[in-house]
Amino acid sequence: MTAGIDTPDRRGRTGLDRQGRDLTGNPRVRIRDVEVLSCDWYVLRRTTFDFRHSDGHWSREQRETYDRGDGATILLYDSDRGTVLLTRQFRLPAYVNGHPDGLLLEAAAGLLDGDTPEDAIRREAEEETGQVVGAPEHVFDVYMSPGSVTERLHFFAAPYRPSRSAATQRGVAAEGEDITVVELPFPEALALIRSGGIADAKTIMLLQWAALDGPFGPDRRPLGNAPCSR
Incomplete structure (x- = not known):
């Protein structure tokens, strides 16, 4: 057996x-x-x-x-202040494959675990960033590594509201999560892609979508210059 x-x-x-x-x-x-x-x-x-x-x-x-099952990810953005809300957490596979410390800047994400993509990403956004998401915008669905991994990742975006009382450390302790919430001006996030400071594929895809067709696209209002809190 x-x-x-x-x-x-x-x-x-x-x-x-x-x-x-x-x-x-x-x-x-x-x-x-x-x-x-x-x-x-x-x-x-x-x-x-x-x-x-x-x-x-x-x-x-x-x-x-x-x-490993399908998953969902979301870009949280504040178009008025010109910022995005990301997370930083330790990723062992990246650490053993050349990343200097294994701490990656990422968009909030997680596995569906039997939920719909929309319900799953609302759950993950709240667990990882403390933000309660209403109706997220569906962006696209992608097979992230089709040569070996079956996972299909559902991409979303949604606005968030800044909160001075929001905790900077998040995650589900029972699952071993130790997540830091990081707010960045959108231009700085794009610059981190170029410098290698953001090396996570799903996050790069969402940030590039935001710059081309999303909340910070050429047909949208100019970005704000608000300082970031980390």
Whole structure:
């Protein structure tokens, strides 16, 4: 008996080896086998499939996919003051792969955990920044690392209200989160992309959207010059 397949794993899941076996949307792909390599908190699978190439020949392929569930992220902005609200937290994968201290500046984000994208991002925005979001604007949906990770990330944006009493340290302690809330003038946030101070993909995408088509786009009012609080 194998946890996650025949018996529940630590998250109560079974049948994890059936994911993807019944896919029929692409006639050039025939799924042959799905193996679960790991099912601790997330799931690592190895899928064997036949693939028909453009010249007509078939080949047997294997790929590993990492399934951590889908997520959502949000850019909180104040267009009147010309600021954005980000977070800073430790990211071990970045730390072990060359980031000097592993502390990344990011837009608030989190996994859906069974919620709709809109409900999930409201929850994450409040947990990570203390901001209560009404109806967030949907921006786009993106596969962040389609070569190996199944996650689809739902992008949102919403205005926020400055609060002098808002805590600068946030996060769910039971989940090991230790998050610092960081308010930045929007031009400074863009400059941090150029300098490497912001190296998180989802955050870069949201800031560039804000500069091109969003609240700080060329057809919007000039940015304010309010000082930031960190």
